[in-house]
Amino acid sequence: xxxxxxxxxxxxxxxxxxxxxxxxxxxxxxxxxxxxxxxxxxxxxxxxxxxxxxxxxxxxxxxxxxxxxxxxxxxxxxxxxxxxxxxxxxxxxxxxxxxxxxxxxxxxxxxxxxxxxxxxxxxxxxxxxxxxxxxxxxxxxxxxxxxxxxxxxxxxxxxxxxxxxxxxxxxxxxxxxxxxxxxxxxxxxxxxxxxxxxxxx
Amino acid sequence: xxxxxxxxxxxxxxxxxxxxxxxxxxxxxxxxxxxxxxxxxxxxxxxxxxxxxxxxxxxxxxxxxxxxxxxxxxxxxxxxxxxxxxxxxxxxxxxxxxxxxxxxxxxxxxxxxxx
Numbered sequence: 001x002x003x004x005x006x007x008x009x010x011x012x013x014x015x016x017x018x019x020x021x022x023x024x025x026x027x028x029x030x031x032x033x034x035x036x037x038x039x040x041x042x043x044x045x046x047x048x049x050x051x052x053x054x055x056x057x058x059x060x061x062x063x064x065x066x067x068x069x070x071x072x073x074x075x076x077x078x079x080x081x082x083x084x085x086x087x088x089x090x091x092x093x094x095x096x097x098x099x100x101x102x103x104x105x106x107x108x109x110x111x112x113x114x115x116x117x118x119x120x121x122x123x124x125x126x127x128x129x130x131x132x133x134x135x136x137x138x139x140x141x142x143x144x145x146x147x148x149x150x151x152x153x154x155x156x157x158x159x160x161x162x163x164x165x166x167x168x169x170x171x172x173x174x175x176x177x178x179x180x181x182x183x184x185x186x187x188x189x190x191x192x193x194x195x196x197x198x199x200x201x
Numbered sequence: 202x203x204x205x206x207x208x209x210x211x212x213x214x215x216x217x218x219x220x221x222x223x224x225x226x227x228x229x230x231x232x233x234x235x236x237x238x239x240x241x242x243x244x245x246x247x248x249x250x251x252x253x254x255x256x257x258x259x260x261x262x263x264x265x266x267x268x269x270x271x272x273x274x275x276x277x278x279x280x281x282x283x284x285x286x287x288x289x290x291x292x293x294x295x296x297x298x299x300x301x302x303x304x305x306x307x308x309x310x311x312x313x314x315x316x
Binding site for chain 2: 002004005008009010011012014015017018019021022025086087088089090092093
């Protein structure tokens with residue numbers, strides 16, 4: 001083999017090694033799915049209790065702000081700050097923007113949707129927002145099952161529209177557990193497997 | 202560039218080493234630009250981890266790539282600490298793509314020669 005070919009192969013192996021190292025940079029580890037899902041279930045269960053006890057809609061709005069909006073924002077901020085700050089992947093940049101958008105839309109909808117003069121059906125924007133975000137996420141994470149969960153979110157939203165208001169929160173909770181917390185756990189397991197295999201590569 | 206590399210050959214091998222981008226032919230600079238082409242931005246410590254080189258050596262190579270317009274640097278503060286984030290430019294991407302084409306052409310030519 002000539003020196004020239006050896007030199008070329010050496011250069012190619014440098015590039016291969018660097019690309020393999022970059023593949024260890026996981027775009028999403030599922031934490032935000034589990035976090036937002038758990039907060040939404042907690043807020044929804046408390047809302048269910050508040051409606052059952054005939055409490056003011058301001059209390060319900062306060063529940064969503066206090067249990068979902070503020071802790072969600074703080075936890076997401078901490079999570080973004082805690083990530084490996086010395087490198088930002090293209091996918092990560094988009095995922096962060098998407099989650100920031102989700103936070104803005106969901107917190108506004110959850111608070112405004114509990115007001116008496118606003119139609120309660122506005123709350124169904126929560127599952128539809130998740131469905132819309134899941135489609136690009138599925139491409140970014142290269143994980144097709146997320147599109148199935150997006151479709152399940154749409155089914156959840158449609159079901160919420162056809163059941164009485166009080167039961168719609170139960171449907172929302174079921175939707176969050178199946179379509180938000182479950183994929184979060186699956187993504188976390190996948191990210192761990194991926195990191196493990198990258199370490200052994 | 203790859204066709205140039207194939208034709209201007211003094212030893213009759215069909216390859217002209219001068220046609221390869223000299224800046225990228227250095228393994229550390231090649232590692233830097235390959236790493237940056239995979240991400241949006243990366244800082245000095247991440248590039249040091251990738252290239253496994255010393256601070257001084259890395260800084261020299263980064264400056265050469267920056268001077269050639271292959272990468273750009275953004276200086277910012279993380280808390281109170283100054284930080285430099287590097288990103289590959291379009292020119293850098295084009296040069297890397299051309300460099301890869303040239304390498305592939307050489308490998309292909311050798312493979313064809315062995316058949």
